[in-house]
Amino acid sequence: MIELRDVSHAYGDRPVLRGISLDLTEHRIGIIGANGSGKSSLARTLNGLVVPDSGTVRVDGRDTRRDPRAARRRVGFVFSDASTQILMPTVAEDVALGLRRAGLTADETRTRVDAVLDRHGLLDHRDHPAHLLSGGQKQMLALASVLVTKPDVLVCDEPTTLLDMHNARVIERTLRSLPQRLVLLTHQLDMLQGFDRVLVMDGGRVVFDGAPDEATAHYTALMDARAASMEPSNQGERA
Amino acid sequence: MNVLGLFVPGRSVLHRLPAGAKLLGLLALVTVLVVLDDHRAGLVATPAAALACLAAYPASGLGLRRPLRLLLPLLPFLAVIALFQTLTGDPRAAFRVCLLLVAAVLAAGLVTFTTRVSAMLDLFERLARPLAPLGVRPDRVALVLALTVRSVPMVAAAWQESRDACAARGLPAWPHLTVVPVIVGMIRTAEAMGEAMTARGVD
Ligand SMILES: Nc1ncnc2c1ncn2[C@@H]1O[C@H](COP(=O)(O)OP(=O)(O)O)[C@@H](O)[C@H]1O
Ligand SMILES: [Mg+2]
Numbered sequence: 001m002i003e004l005r006d007v008s009h010a011y012g013d014r015p016v017l018r019g020i021s022l023d024l025t026e027h028r029i030g031i032i033g034a035n036g037s038g039k040s041s042l043a044r045t046l047n048g049l050v051v052p053d054s055g056t057v058r059v060d061g062r063d064t065r066r067d068p069r070a071a072r073r074r075v076g077f078v079f080s081d082a083s084t085q086i087l088m089p090t091v092a093e094d095v096a097l098g099l100r101r102a103g104l105t106a107d108e109t110r111t112r113v114d115a116v117l118d119r120h121g122l123l124d125h126r127d128h129p130a131h132l133l134s135g136g137q138k139q140m141l142a143l144a145s146v147l148v149t150k151p152d153v154l155v156c157d158e159p160t161t162l163l164d165m166h167n168a169r170v171i172e173r174t175l176r177s178l179p180q181r182l183v184l185l186t187h188q189l190d191m192l193q194g195f196d197r198v199l200v201m202d203g204g205r206v207v208f209d210g211a212p213d214e215a216t217a218h219y220t221a222l223m224d225a226r227a228a229s230m231e232p233s234n235q236g237e238r239a
Numbered sequence: 240m241n242v243l244g245l246f247v248p249g250r251s252v253l254h255r256l257p258a259g260a261k262l263l264g265l266l267a268l269v270t271v272l273v274v275l276d277d278h279r280a281g282l283v284a285t286p287a288a289a290l291a292c293l294a295a296y297p298a299s300g301l302g303l304r305r306p307l308r309l310l311l312p313l314l315p316f317l318a319v320i321a322l323f324q325t326l327t328g329d330p331r332a333a334f335r336v337c338l339l340l341v342a343a344v345l346a347a348g349l350v351t352f353t354t355r356v357s358a359m360l361d362l363f364e365r366l367a368r369p370l371a372p373l374g375v376r377p378d379r380v381a382l383v384l385a386l387t388v389r390s391v392p393m394v395a396a397a398w399q400e401s402r403d404a405c406a407a408r409g410l411p412a413w414p415h416l417t418v419v420p421v422i423v424g425m426i427r428t429a430e431a432m433g434e435a436m437t438a439r440g441v442d
Contacts, residue, residue, distance in 0.1 A: 049438055069440065077438040084431035087441070089388050090246070093357040098439050100378070127248040127355075131392040146439065 001025050002046055002075070002153065007055035009041060016041045017052060018204040024183065026196035030212065031185045032219050033201030034226075039185045042201065043155050046183065047075035060152075076151030076180075080158040082138035083131070091133070091141055092117065092126040098149040116148045120174065136167025143174065153181045160188060189216045247352045251299035258358040259365075261350045269343050276335055285338045292345035301352050309348045310341060317341070360385050382441065386432070397424045 002024040009017040016038045024046075031039050044050035045057045048068030057064045059071040079085055088094040095113045104112070117123040120140050125133065130141060139159060146154065156175065160168035172191050175182055184191065192198050198215035200208035200222070208218040248254075253261070272288055275281035296306045317337045324333035364381035371377060401420045402412040410416060 047438060049434060072438060072440050079431070079435060079438075081431060083393070084428055085435040085439075087389060087432065087436060087439070088385055089356045093355070093385075096357070097441055100441065127246065129392075131389075131396075149440070 003058045007052045009052040028195040030192040030195045030198040037201040038204040075153045076146035078156040080161045082142040085142040086130045116144045120144045155183045157185045249300040253299045253353040258362045289342035
């Protein structure tokens, strides 16, 4: 369980999170919102990558300010750009990297790495240079490299934004099949079907919190209203 | 541009030898050949070593194209050395020095083709261990080396992208147009990689 209490954060004098309180317990949670609304900043607080200026984030009762490592062990994080997440030269080495501190023998590591690669369709590529994989395979590798450490929760920040439709679908199906709890940030609203809860963010606040259909309707209405206010005929009124 | 594609998976004897043994072997071979170079034995040992190294490629499942591709860029240098040594009146030395270089390059290639980067890194990690009391963290040393190796294709890709961006706008890839975007891109990438390392608990 992840608890946020009155979380606020600013970069310089620019507030990006404003007084957010949430209990994240559901199996699948979506977060949507315009670019710059604060989704990524909120997601980064969940595993202590960002420690908020004020307020607390607790992962299974542990404050990310005091013990960010504990939070990171429980909360895995996948970013949009797989190429910056892959840290080792070959596929299997990258997956094994997360296990370096796990105190496993070489054989145990290999078994676990191969099992994860097999589950995600990468076993045939285990010794390939990671930078030669396709975009979809890279994102799958990034996912596998996080899953091998068996986190309780997986936070994915727009994991399919850079992918074509086919690869996006493959990643989506994989995410849906995971036993882990999932927090998914996305602009692809159809990915949120069947989610237990969807948050809509705007200007650093959670402006809607509820079922997927209602959340996407709320978000769409919000964006329509904003786009309308940007049309030339309305510019005079705004100024 | 396939620096990291060098390792070729296989199950040959060379593949199964530990990285340390192979590096030591390489060092020993080159040392012996250099020492013998001044002696008559070198006239036999050096060509024999070069041939043996060449033969080890197909024997290790690496074929013959790889060693030939390794040697190709060496040819102009060999030609210059051979010419120079022959002109200074020592055609035998030309023969020996050229074959010595060929043997060394082929042997180094054998090590790189049959050794995983991670095995190399583990070795460096072990080698750095005696430095631990001085405050050096061996796992960090290995990680930094790995990231350096990993960054080579990324820098190359950033250059290529920047050149393409110039070309797309009908400009030649003048350095003053490409340097800044490449550096900015690399800093961004470095930041993102740093964050990914933290997220994955390997910082
Ligand atoms: N490291 C940072 N330094 C300064 N400003 C940042 C940083 N990260 C994000 N921001 C700013 O914070 C705001 C919210 O960003 P972000 O959380 O990434 O939103 P989203 O993911 O919804 O697009 C944006 O205006 C962004 O420019
Ligand atoms: Mg974002």
